[in-house]
Amino acid sequence: MAIACRPADEAATPPHANPxxxxxxxxxxxxSGPIDSALAEHWRRAGVVPAATADDHQYLRRVTLDVAGRIxxxxxxxxxxxxxxPDKRAALVKRLASGDEFAAHWADIYSELLLGGATQLxxxxxxxxxxxLQGELAGxxxxxxxxxxxxxxxxxxxxxxxxxxxxxxxxxxxxxxxTGTTARVFLGxxxxxxxxxxxxxxxxxxxxxxxxxxAYYARTRPRIKKDPGGGRSLSIVDKRRGQMRMPTDRDAPxxxxxxxxxxxxxxxxxxxxxxxxxxxxxxxxxxxxxLFAKAAVSRVWTQLFGRSIGPRxxxxxxxxxxxxPALLDALANGFVxxxxxxxxxVSTVVLSDAYTxxxxxxxxxxxxxxxxxxxFPVRPMTTQQMxxxxxVATGRKDDTVTLRERTVARMTQQARKAHLIEHxxxxxLSADAFAGNVPxxxxxxxxxxxxxxxxxxxxxxLGAIVAEYDTLDARxxxxxxxxxxxxxxxxxxxxxxxxxxxxxxxxxxxxADVMHALLLSSEFxxxx
Amino acid sequence: xxxxxxxxxxxLSLGALAAALARPALAAxxxxxxxxxxxxxxxxxxxxxxxxxxxxIDTFDPKPGRxxxxxxxxxxxxxxxxxxSExxxxxxxxxxxxxxxxxxxxxxxxxxxxxxxxxxxxxxxGSTAHPSVGALVGAHVxxxxxxxxxxxxxxxxxxxxxxxxxxxxxxxxxxxxxAGQPIRYLKDADRVSAARRRARAExxxxxxxxxxxxxAAPQITGHTDVMEQALAMMDSSQMDAFDLQxxxxxxxxxxxxxxxxxxxxxxxxxVESGVPFVEVGMKGWDTHTDNFERVQRLSGxxxxxxxxxxxxxxxxxxxxxxxxxxxxxxxxxxxxNARGGRDHHPRASSVVLAGGGLTTGQLVGxxxxxxxxxxxxxxxVVDLMRTVxxxxxxxxxxxxxxxxxxxxxxxxxxxxxxxxxx
Numbered sequence: 001m002a003i004a005c006r007p008a009d010e011a012a013t014p015p016h017a018n019p020x021x022x023x024x025x026x027x028x029x030x031x032s033g034p035i036d037s038a039l040a041e042h043w044r045r046a047g048v049v050p051a052a053t054a055d056d057h058q059y060l061r062r063v064t065l066d067v068a069g070r071i072x073x074x075x076x077x078x079x080x081x082x083x084x085x086p087d088k089r090a091a092l093v094k095r096l097a098s099g100d101e102f103a104a105h106w107a108d109i110y111s112e113l114l115l116g117g118a119t120q121l122x123x124x125x126x127x128x129x130x131x132x133l134q135g136e137l138a139g140x141x142x143x144x145x146x147x148x149x150x151x152x153x154x155x156x157x158x159x160x161x162x163x164x165x166x167x168x169x170x171x172x173x174x175x176x177x178x179t180g181t182t183a184r185v186f187l188g189x190x191x192x193x194x195x196x197x198x199x200x201x202x203x204x205x206x207x208x209x210x211x212x213x214x215a216y217y218a219r220t221r222p223r224i225k226k227d228p229g230g231g232r233s234l235s236i237v238d239k240r241r242g243q244m245r246m247p248t249d250r251d252a253p254x255x256x257x258x259x260x261x262x263x264x265x266x267x268x269x270x271x272x273x274x275x276x277x278x279x280x281x282x283x284x285x286x287x288x289x290x291l292f293a294k295a296a297v298s299r300v301w302t303q304l305f306g307r308s309i310g311p312r313x314x315x316x317x318x319x320x321x322x323x324x325p326a327l328l329d330a331l332a333n334g335f336v337x338x339x340x341x342x343x344x345x346v347s348t349v350v351l352s353d354a355y356t357x358x359x360x361x362x363x364x365x366x367x368x369x370x371x372x373x374x375x376f377p378v379r380p381m382t383t384q385q386m387x388x389x390x391x392v393a394t395g396r397k398d399d400t401v402t403l404r405e406r407t408v409a410r411m412t413q414q415a416r417k418a419h420l421i422e423h424x425x426x427x428x429l430s431a432d433a434f435a436g437n438v439p440x441x442x443x444x445x446x447x448x449x450x451x452x453x454x455x456x457x458x459x460x461x462l463g464a465i466v467a468e469y470d471t472l473d474a475r476x477x478x479x480x481x482x483x484x485x486x487x488x489x490x491x492x493x494x495x496x497x498x499x500x501x502x503x504x505x506x507x508x509x510x511x512a513d514v515m516h517a518l519l520l521s522s523e524f525x526x527x528x
Numbered sequence: 529x530x531x532x533x534x535x536x537x538x539x540l541s542l543g544a545l546a547a548a549l550a551r552p553a554l555a556a557x558x559x560x561x562x563x564x565x566x567x568x569x570x571x572x573x574x575x576x577x578x579x580x581x582x583x584x585i586d587t588f589d590p591k592p593g594r595x596x597x598x599x600x601x602x603x604x605x606x607x608x609x610x611x612x613s614e615x616x617x618x619x620x621x622x623x624x625x626x627x628x629x630x631x632x633x634x635x636x637x638x639x640x641x642x643x644x645x646x647x648x649x650x651x652x653x654g655s656t657a658h659p660s661v662g663a664l665v666g667a668h669v670x671x672x673x674x675x676x677x678x679x680x681x682x683x684x685x686x687x688x689x690x691x692x693x694x695x696x697x698x699x700x701x702x703x704x705x706x707a708g709q710p711i712r713y714l715k716d717a718d719r720v721s722a723a724r725r726r727a728r729a730e731x732x733x734x735x736x737x738x739x740x741x742x743x744a745a746p747q748i749t750g751h752t753d754v755m756e757q758a759l760a761m762m763d764s765s766q767m768d769a770f771d772l773q774x775x776x777x778x779x780x781x782x783x784x785x786x787x788x789x790x791x792x793x794x795x796x797x798x799v800e801s802g803v804p805f806v807e808v809g810m811k812g813w814d815t816h817t818d819n820f821e822r823v824q825r826l827s828g829x830x831x832x833x834x835x836x837x838x839x840x841x842x843x844x845x846x847x848x849x850x851x852x853x854x855x856x857x858x859x860x861x862x863x864x865n866a867r868g869g870r871d872h873h874p875r876a877s878s879v880v881l882a883g884g885g886l887t888t889g890q891l892v893g894x895x896x897x898x899x900x901x902x903x904x905x906x907x908x909v910v911d912l913m914r915t916v917x918x919x920x921x922x923x924x925x926x927x928x929x930x931x932x933x934x935x936x937x938x939x940x941x942x943x944x945x946x947x948x949x950x
């Protein structure tokens with residue numbers, strides 16, 4: 001068991017060969033062998049020497065944020081550092097990925113991906129879809145099964161289910177929007193440009209291709225109805241008849257009076273079974289396409305590294321595009337073999353050789369290393385990650401996950417209402433990133449989470465630290481562990497410790513000032 | 529003007545002068561492109577954006593006598609050939625201050641896509657997040673400023689504006705959902721004194737410096753910039769510009785007791801305080817049903833607020849330096865549908881310009897007898913964008929790199945509309 005594992009606290013570990021297939025850990029491990037091999041080749045081609053391995057403090061904080069959506073508690077940090085098991089990182093990932101928090105965090109991400117681009121979400125649809133997503137992610141987490149459910153959802157259905165995607169994007173006859181979003185989210189294709197004219201930069205997809213894809217949806221009628229009680233119910237019906245027509249130059253927007261277009265899947269004529277609806281045939285074609293796995297893995301990789309492998313995750317071009325790096329293929333193949341299990345995917349990526357690199361280093365080669373995934377980036381947190389982390393750092397020890405999630409949902413909604421964050425920007429991934437603009441910064445500087453949370457009271461973590469520890473150093477370490485997941489540096493002992501010692505007023509106030517400064521720091525607010 | 533308001537306006541003007549001296553105007557920027565010999569670029573821009581797409585036929589391009597013309601009468605103006613809707617009498621009176629462009633022709637009939645196009649000069653294209661012109665102006669001014677300003681470079685009132693795209697969120701719009709309401713979180717929940725706030729800021733700067741040393745990334749710089757700007761805002765009296773209570777009742781009444789009216793008043797105050805780009809959104813123009821009743825009502829609010837805005841800018845000597853743009857998603861169909869409405873019509877619509885040292889009192893272009901097609905001096909959205917950029921002293925041909933390494937120019941081609949500067 002010892003072969004595959006990295007010693008925990010070693011700083012500069014030179015990159016070494018993967019655990020080979022003979023290693024027992026590779027077989028039971030989450031299939032990271034082929035990925036790490038592909039990475040090594042990727043680095044070789046890019047001519048980079050990977051950065052050192054992240055130490056335990058860095059790795060724990062990063063992986064807890066990315067798998068469970070929050071920072072680790074001080075206790076979790078101490079436990080992990082003290083853990084002497086050789087495979088503790090794999091065990092940590094397994095533990096985090098099988099919990100409720102994994103489902104909640106990734107439901108946020110997938111909810112934004114699936115519904116984020118829609119205008120004016122009707123009340124209750126987003127939360128209903130998110131609840132369904134969370135249920136799926138807590139269970140099998142099969143992206144294939146989830147896709148099939150979402151794209152073939154039919155009949156009258158409650159918002160707590162998979163029907164939200166088709167209903168939201170396709171309601172009021174918006175078949176072009178539904179088609180473009182379907183292609184983007186599930187196949188990684190930005191084919192929506194071909195809607196009005198042949199794709200300007202990519203001559204693979206014509207306007208005819210776009211409407212051939214839209215033709216699969218020609219008989220689908222999604223509707224969102226208001227219930228007497230104020231809620232919403234969804235209805236998706238597939239008619240027996242109906243044809244897609246090409247739009248002509250004389251048509252007003254939304255009208256299509258040109259020639260009839262039969263369904264075709266990216267240039268291939270459709271094969272629709274006698275008992276199949278067009279939508280069911282489309283779903284089959286989608287999940288069978290090699291682009292399905294590539295788009296899914298690339299999206300997750302981009303989420304975790306802040307940049308995509310090769311082309312943008314939603315601009316993959318074609319299934320067999322020679323511009324797709326071998327790393328993308330390796331990850332996609334592994335995903336298919338793992339039955340499209342999202343838990344496998346996230347776990348595999350966070351245990352890969354790329355993810356375990358440090359983010360430190362600003363020498364001349366750092367940019368090249370980051371571009372090749374040989375150095376971890378410094379990324380903003382999502383809004384929900386930030387809220388959860390602030391709650392963990394400042395809140396009570398006995399806060400349950402359920403209570404916290406309720407607060408997260410409520411505060412996210414408030415932030416949206418106050419235009420602090422917007423849905424689905426074009427820069428899809430920074431749509432939910434926080435602390436990027438001034439109103440958000442004002443929220444952090446003066447908002448309730450930080451101003452009240454940074455205080456030392458009976459209800460806050462800081463209050464507990466001040467009560468539990470007696471010495472300046474012990475308190476300082478506890479504050480640092482709680483916020484940035486590591487003990488204080490010598491410089492911090494001087495600067496922050498000195499600030500508290502020199503404070504003339506209430507010492508609790510001085511600690512609150514230190515806490516506040518840490519909560520607003522890039523180190524706290526980033527994933528790194 | 530009453531003596532009280534004159535005193536107030538003088539005070540604010542002095543403040544504005546100080547602010548303007550502190551913040552270099554667009555005119556001082558090194559890459560300034562001058563619109564025409566002898567003309568200096570405008571220092572500010574106010575965009576009045578009609579969400580939903582205002583019917584051009586029922587506002588600035590009436591078609592009296594035509595079956596598609598609708599029930600509104602048109603009224604003449606001092607500008608030869610220019611009549612506008614009877615429901616815009618204030619603007620008709622001030623036609624000499626307007627340049628009415630009746631020949632704008634767009635390509636997007638979907639609201640989101642049209643809004644994107646009108647704000648960036650580009651149609652949405654999958655992978656690139658184009659910055660809005662407001663963000664470009666804000667970024668441009670920030671580039672040449674010797675130190676960060678307390679006030680934002682791009683403010684969006686009554687709408688969320690449009691993002692800064694690949695320029696980075698710190699240049700994104702500072703959104704004021706409702707003019708007159710206090711800026712959230714600005715006063716630090718009254719729990720922390722200014723002295724303590726400064727002490728915390730110093731501690732925070734120490735942490736930032738240490739983290740940057742360990743593994744600096746552009747992300748940290750962006751975050752630091754944004755925080756510093758927020759901190760400056762919290763300590764600045766210039767933020768009073770957002771407080772409409774400083775204006776007397778008479779002034780507020782002149783703009784009208786409507787959200788749009790308050791938005792225009794706030795825009796005047798912000799421009800006076802040195803904000804280079806303000807967008808005021810007006811909702812409700814998507815009149816697929818009951819077009820005439822709704823447009824009449826909206827026109828009343830629009831006419832009052834926009835006329836007062838032009839007057840106040842002129843009174844304060846700001847009009848020459850402030851480009852005012854009235855625009856929206858697209859025009860609306862000549863055909864009146866079964867529910868008394870007009871539908872989306874991007875092929876022909878109207879845009880109105882004022883201020884900015886332009887030669888006003890003119891009419892540009894024309895549509896056919898029904899307002900369906902442009903028949904004279906077609907202006908594309910890109911042409912409009914190039915004209916606006918040039919008027920504000922931005923170099924329309926300047927290219928910036930997206931994170932993916934693609935160069936995107938401020939304006940993608942097009943030509944400046946002729947005859948606007950003479």
